[in-house]
Amino acid sequence: MAQSKQGSDYEVKVENIIAARLEKARVMICQLDFDQMEHEEGVRLHFVLDSPKNKEYLRRYLEIAASKGVDLLVFPELTMPTGFVSELLDYAKQYEMYIVGGTYYKKTDKGYVSICPIVMPDGVHYTEKINPSPFEKSSFKDSADGVIPTS
Numbered sequence: 105m106a107q108s109k110q111g112s113d114y115e116v117k118v119e120n121i122i123a124a125r126l127e128k129a130r131v132m133i134c135q136l137d138f139d140q141m142e143h144e145e146g147v148r149l150h151f152v153l154d155s156p157k158n159k160e161y162l163r164r165y166l167e168i169a170a171s172k173g174v175d176l177l178v179f180p181e182l183t184m185p186t187g188f189v190s191e192l193l194d195y196a197k198q199y200e201m202y203i204v205g206g207t208y209y210k211k212t213d214k215g216y217v218s219i220c221p222i223v224m225p226d227g228v229h230y231t232e233k234i235n236p237s238p239f240e241k242s243s244f245k246d247s248a249d250g251v252i253p254t255s
Contacts, residue, residue, distance in 0.1 A: 129175040129176055130172065130173055130174045130175050130176070131174070131175065131176045131177075131178070132165075132168070132169050132172070132174040132176070132177050132178070133178045134165050134177070134178065134179050134180060134183075135180065136161075136165075136179070136180060136183050138182070138183070140161055141153075141157075141158050141161060141183065142155045142157055142158055143182075149209055149216060149240065150182060151208075151209060152182060152183060152184060152185050152208060153185060154185040154186060154187040154188070155185070158185050158188075159185065159187075159188055159191070162179070162183070162184075162185075162188060163191075165177070165179070166191075166192075166195050169195075169199075169201065170195065170198075170199045170201070174199075174201060175200075175201065175202060176201070176202045176203075176204070177201055177202070177203045177204070178203075178204040179203070179204060179205055179206035180206055181206055181207045181218075181220075182206065182207055182208070182209075183206040183207075184205045184206040184207060184208045184221065185208065186208050186210075188205075189205060189221045189223070189228060192205050192221065192223040192228075193223050193227070193228055195223075196223045196224055196225050197225050200225050201225070202222075202223070202224050202225075203221075203222075203223040203224075204220065204222055204223075205220060205221035205222070205223055206220065207219060207220045207233065217232050217233070218232065218233035218236065218240070219231075219232055219233075220232075220233070
């Protein structure tokens with residue numbers, strides 16, 4: 105059973121997948137070949153395209169996880185097309201799987217935010233990267249070409 109804790113502007117959801125499912129949990133951590141994915145380079149950022157090729161590439165890992173009875177599937181940063189999150193949810197529901205969906209960049213008025221979908225059988229929860237890496241920060245003062253810190 106999930107528990108939530110309220111903060112001033114955040115919510116922490118605790119999900120005990122071991123108690124909810126098994127005595128042991130199968131975890132699959134994906135190490136993808138970024139060069140196999142179609143992406144677009146911005147001034148400082150790389151954007152994974154919402155293309156059929158990328159979706160097919162990611163589906164291969166979802167199928168492996170489903171066939172092996174994986175409980176927790178983890179994708180690396182910057183490998184998730186924004187339009188693929190709904191398909192992750194379908195897999196999570198069908199296979200009772202929890203998925204950390206890598207990250208993608210979301211444009212805001214102040215710049216880009218790095219978003220990570222946490223996909224559970226009951227829905228999708230999003231978290232934002234709090235401290236961008238030096239490579240993600242804008243090279244120009246007050247510019248919107250990099251990732252902004254969130255709190």
